[in-house]
Amino acid sequence: MDHQDILSFSLSRRALLKTFGIGATAGLLGYSRFSKPQPTVHQPDVLDLPRHLSQPKTAVVVGAGLAGLACAYELSQRGFAVTLLERSPQLGGKIASWPIQVGGDQFQMEHGFHGFFPQYYNLKSLVAELGIQQNFVDLKFYSVVFRENQYQPEVFRPSHSAFPWNIVDLAIASPNRLRWGINLTHPKHWQVFRAITGFHPQKSYQKLDHLSVAEWVASDFPRGLYDLYFLPFAKSSLNAPDLMSAAELMQFFHFYFFGNPEGLAFNGTKQDMGTSLVQPIAEAILQNGGKIITNAIVSDVQYAEDRIQTLKYQVGEVSASVPFWVDRNPLFAANVGTMTKRFYGAGDQMFAVSENGNEAISLTCTHQGCTVQPQADGQFHCPCHGAVFDAQGRVVRAPAERDLPRFKVVQQQVDQIQLVGAEGTTTPAHQLQADYYVFATDVPGTQYLFNHVSGDVPAQLQQQIQSLAIADPFAVCRFWFDRDFEWFHSDFTSLSGYRLTDSITLYHRIQDQFIAWAERTGGSVVELHAYCYKEQEFPTQADLIATFEQELYEIVPSLRQATLLHRELVNQKNFSGYPPHSYANRPETATPILNLLFAGDWVKMPFPCGLMERAVSSGLLAANEVLHREGLQRRAIFSVNPEGILQI
Incomplete structure (x- = not known):
């Protein structure tokens, strides 16, 4: 590395502050070294308003991930008759758990480890209200380890200081500080430093949302800073650098690093997340008179006169009654060694089209959702748990108990195919009519719901929903x-x-x-x-x-x-994407449909947040909007300081 591009560090705090050129800022914020900054309250109510309804009101929440659970919990606490619908057999969305068998033992499996960071203020407030703090374990510290010893491991621990002291502490603790490669006398490096330490909810997006992270760092970016922090933490947002807005990454970094006075050590759950967190929230909803219905598939949403009039759902296996398009996947055919079938879709939503081109079989295993693999004899084998299906998708060997779903081919284009459920369902439809509806599903689920709306939905809203992106x-x-x-x-x-x-x-x-x-x-x-x-x-x-x-x-x-x-x-493949140019068009909590609210980590948020905290906060924002319309006291919603110190 060129010596001129290396920022030389002394181990004294004063020398570090002078090097960064932020001595004046540090002087203004000197108190934060000794007094822990408090969370910011978003839109606090000035008046002392009633907390509970004085007349019956109903709400339907679709989607029981963290966003839907948080929204349903808050509304049920305030006297609303809440019905929570979830398409899956289990609640929790991306933090759901389900039983698996390992030899003679049964365990609960999840979608992967999730860390509960200390600045997850709104999630922590739910945990405190439910009295389930004992369900979590402190992991003490958090490491980032680099392959082939490219860098020494970085270790993050709890902190109680705001910017700039948290960065000073990070630099002092980092064994790689001499390899950050940042030189603040270099104009581009100074711009980078200003951007990552001066996040602003509007200005940052105006300035950086047109660039991907990969484009932003492509020219003259401090290499060590990228390798050590930007790349691993950008990917932990579940969005790849080539597809993630640079402004969204600045929001992410502000929430987890520069605006965060809590440090990066976090908690895990002592049991699976379903047992430790999801079940207690669901039990609280039920105790307040709420209804929770799993395996519920929305089949129709009636819209008229600027409002949702009714919603219909069915329970159990329901064929897709609305045609949908999927893209061809030639890579799948090449890698499974067969060219006799054509394959469409991606991730856990793959389809095999028959040789006559009239029918298709879903390749999503009915056991736990893995993608089954076509075999030379025409069978389909699940690589995860060993289930076997015949050429027609019928179960040959457990643990799967249900056949692979079948579809009819409606239309074909060069690289796309339109499918619809091969068989109608006899499952009876249930109709709900409510004062408020909250769509708290993931991006594919929300797009599915809007494909099942009967009526002329506002064109701009329809376009916003269809434009939502899904990450890799x-x-x-x-x-x-x-x-x-x-x-x-x-x-x-x-x-x-x-x-x-x-x-x-x-x-x-x-x-x-x-x-x-x-x-x-x-x-x-x-x-x-x-x-x-x-x-x-x-x-x-x-x-x-x-x-x-x-x-x-x-x-x-x-x-x-x-x-x-x-x-x-x-x-x-169902995590929300945050690509360049997407912020301005991202739907907000309130919608043009008067009794419809949105919740989910894809909703445009008015303050910095990420991952589970983003989902919970979006659900509480939707609940607050309903409470506000009913003249009730809104819940206090917290965030880190929404703006960085060095404004861009």
Whole structure:
């Protein structure tokens, strides 16, 4: 590295502040070294208003992920008769849990490890109200480890200081500080520093939302800063740098680094997230008279006179009654070694079209959603748990119990095909009529709902929904081994430099169910997570499993001598995308439909937040909008300081 591009550090705080050129700012904020900054309250009510309804009101919340659960919880607390609909068999969305069998033991499986950061103020407030703080375990510290010792491991611990002291502390603690490569006398480097320390909810998007992260860092960007912080933490947002808005990354960094006085150590759950968090929220909703219906598929939404009039849903397996388009996937055909069938879709939503072109079979295993693999004899095998289906999609071998869904081909184009459910359903439809409706589904779910609206929905709103992006797919592979191993980093560790793997979690040191199993057997339970991989590189789930195993043995070489007892793969493509040019058109909480609100991590947020906190906060914002319209006291919603100090 060119010596002139290296910012020389002294270990004294004064020297660091002078080097950064922020001595004056530090002087103004000197108090923050000794007095912990308090969260900002978003839109506090000035008047003392009633907290509970004085007359009956109803609300339907569609989607029981964290956003829908938070919204339904708050409304049920205030006297609303709430009905919560969830399409899946289990609640929780991306933090859902479900039972699996490993030998003679049963465990709860999840969509991957989630860290509960201390600045998740709104999520923490729910935890405190429910009295479930004991369900979480402090992981003490958090490491980022780089492949082939490119950099020394970075270790993050709790902090109680605001900017600039948190960055000063980070620089002092970093063993790589001399390799950050940032020189604030360089105009481009100064612009970078201003952007990452001066986030503004409007100005940052106006200035940077037209660029992807990859475009923003392509020219004269401090290399060490990118390798050490930008790349691993950008991917942890589940959005790849080439598809993520640079402004969105600034928001992410402000929330997790520069505007965050809490540090980066976090909690995990003592049990699976369904048991530790989802179930307590659901139980509170039920205790307040709410209804929760799983396996509920919305089949019709009636819209007229600027309002949703009714909503219909059916319970159980319901064929897709509305045609939908999917793109051709030639990579899948090449990698499974068959050209006799055509394949469409991606991630966990793949379809095989018959040779006559009139029918298609879903390749999503009906057991746990893995993508089944076509075989030379015409069968379909699940690479995750061993289920087998015949050429017509009928179950041949468990653990799957239901056949693969079948579809009719409606239309064909060069690289697209339109499908519709092959058989109608006899499941009776249930109709709901409510004062308020909240759509709290993920992006594919929200687009599905709008495809089932009867009536002339405002064109701009329809366009906003159809323009919502989905990020690259993510994958999780959890392994059970017959022995433990030495590990000198954090129990959850971010990894950088691997083709696929972005993190490793040692579940046998975090969650009680696996700790007990490991103590009894001497084994270990390890999970690798790929946050946003490229489908061109890993077109099949067999590719994912093979690469995960290869990289695990590189990360933990001693496991090569261990016996692999079991593995579980989770692979989905449903996380919200935040691409360039998307912010201005992103839907907000309130909509032109007078009784419809939105919640979810894809909703435009008025303050910085991320991941689980973004989902929870969006649900509480939707609930607050309903409370405000009914003249009730809104819930206090918190955030880190919404603006950075060095405004861009």
